[in-house]
Amino acid sequence: MLYRILWAIPASALYTGRDSExxxxxxxxxxxxxxxxxxxxxxxxxxKDALExxxxxxxxxxxxxxxxxxxxxxxxxxxxQPALDLARQAREVFRRQPGPDQRHNEAIAVLNLGLVYHLxxxxxxxxxxxYRAQQLLANASQHWVxxxxxxxxxxxxRLKQWTDxxxxxxxxxxxxxxxxxxxxxVHFVDGxxxxxxxxxxxxxxxxxxxxxxxxxxxxxxxxxxxxxxxFPLPDDSQVHQLIQQQVGEDGDYILAxxxxxxxxxxxxxxxxxxxxxxxxxQRDGTVIATVQLVRIIGGPGPAQYRPVALAV
Numbered sequence: 001m002l003y004r005i006l007w008a009i010p011a012s013a014l015y016t017g018r019d020s021e022x023x024x025x026x027x028x029x030x031x032x033x034x035x036x037x038x039x040x041x042x043x044x045x046x047x048k049d050a051l052e053x054x055x056x057x058x059x060x061x062x063x064x065x066x067x068x069x070x071x072x073x074x075x076x077x078x079x080x081q082p083a084l085d086l087a088r089q090a091r092e093v094f095r096r097q098p099g100p101d102q103r104h105n106e107a108i109a110v111l112n113l114g115l116v117y118h119l120x121x122x123x124x125x126x127x128x129x130x131y132r133a134q135q136l137l138a139n140a141s142q143h144w145v146x147x148x149x150x151x152x153x154x155x156x157x158r159l160k161q162w163t164d165x166x167x168x169x170x171x172x173x174x175x176x177x178x179x180x181x182x183x184x185x186v187h188f189v190d191g192x193x194x195x196x197x198x199x200x201x202x203x204x205x206x207x208x209x210x211x212x213x214x215x216x217x218x219x220x221x222x223x224x225x226x227x228x229x230x231f232p233l234p235d236d237s238q239v240h241q242l243i244q245q246q247v248g249e250d251g252d253y254i255l256a257x258x259x260x261x262x263x264x265x266x267x268x269x270x271x272x273x274x275x276x277x278x279x280x281x282q283r284d285g286t287v288i289a290t291v292q293l294v295r296i297i298g299g300p301g302p303a304q305y306r307p308v309a310l311a312v
Contacts, residue, residue: 009032009035009072010068010072010108010109010111010112010115011028011032011065011068011069011071011072011108011112012032013108013155013159014028014065014068014104014105014108015101015102015104015105015152016029016065017101019059019061019062022057022059022061022062023053023057023059023062024050024051024053024054024057024059024062024063024065024066025050025061025062025065027046027047027049027050027053027066028046028047028050028062028065028066028069030046031043031044031045031046031047031050031066031069031073032069034046035069035072035073040073043069043073044070044073047066047069047070047073048066048070050062050065050066050069051063051066051067051070054066060093060096060097061093061097061102061105063093064089064090064093064094064097064105064109065090065105067086067087067089067090067093068086068087068090068108068109068112070082070083070086071083071084071086071087071090071112071116072112074086075115075116075119080116080119080120083116083119084113084116084117084120087109087112087113087115087116088113090109090112090113091106091109091110091112091113093109094106094108094109095109100140100143101143103136103139103140103143104140104143104144104152104156106136107133107136107137107139107140107156107159108159110129110132110133110136111129111130111133111137111159111163113129114126114127114128114129114130114133114163114166115166117129118166118170123170126166126170127167127170127171130163130166130167130170131167133159133160133163134160134163134164134167137156137157137159137160137163138156138160140152140156141153141156141157141160144156213251213252213253213311213312214311214312215255215309215310215311215312216247216249216251216309216310216311216312217308217309218246218247218265218267218307218308218309218310229255229256229257229258229305230253230254230255230256230311231253231254231255231256231269231305231307232252232253233251233252233253233254243310246267247310249310249312250312251310251311251312252311252312253310253311254267254269254307254309254310254311255307255308255309255310255311256269256305256306256307256308257305257306257308258303258304258305258306259304259305259306260304260306261304261306261307262306265306265307267306267307268304268307269304269305269306269307270303270304270305271303271304271305
């Protein structure tokens with residue numbers, strides 16, 4: 001089975017509405033695209049430009065969106081204090097926005113602030129924000145239903161389910177589990193749901209098939225921002241031997257991002273309509289080929305993937 005992981009970037013759930021063509025909002029969208037692609041410097045530049053543009057133009061909605069995007073970026077980089085400052089700023093901006101549509105954005109901002117509190121170990125503050133976000137998301141969902149905006153309503157319901165899970169983690173889990181850094185939702189292609197968390201992949205875990213798996217980055221660091229796919233490792237002794245040699249540990253799954261492999265990357269995944277035809281490329285250029293008939297979601301093959309982490 002092939003799974004797709006959707007990283008949680010709260011700013012990507014914001015509602016732009018009639019402001020979508022405003023200069024600051026367009027910069028925020030470009031920043032989001034850069035962040036999802038892993039281009040963190042570009043994402044920060046676009047977000048800062050959006051914040052400055054919004055303030056100069058007295059566009060408060062754009063200011064809140066830019067602040068929220070910067071907050072997302074900074075907690076992803078471990079810069080918790082500016083992430084917290086910007087999260088509070090974004091919440092206040094959206095709290096002052098008139099109209100029922102903006103209760104959606106206020107909910108996103110409140111949820112984001114709760115995540116930052118959670119990340120920094122301020123569990124009481126996180127719970128307060130999560131409880132507030134639950135009510136705001138419920139209200140926003142009902143508002144979108146009355147306007148027959150079912151896509152927005154469904155988004156609010158999914159975010160509310162995620163917030164419910166976060167709340168349960170803080171109220172029912174042990175202190176060790178509470179210390180985990182960041183919770184991100186994972187949606188399987190067949191509709192099942194698991195949970196992924198971790199500010200960086202080296203501190204992350206994946207709940208999959210009833211087991212908790214650790215992430216071992218295949219490079220020095222990995223910020224969890226872009227879409228990834230999970231490939232089960234083939235039942236091939238050569239594959240597992242090579243992974244053990246390269247990574248120092250064996251595993252059960254490979255997380256990969258769409259795109260060409262990096263020049264010095266010994267791992268490689270190629271997918272066509274028949275399934276996975278090439279899984280790992282050795283240092284000498286030869287490929288260990290194992291055909292697996294898997295259902296590819298998200299577009300026709302052939303497709304190439306750059307593995308980024310091992311799930312152990």
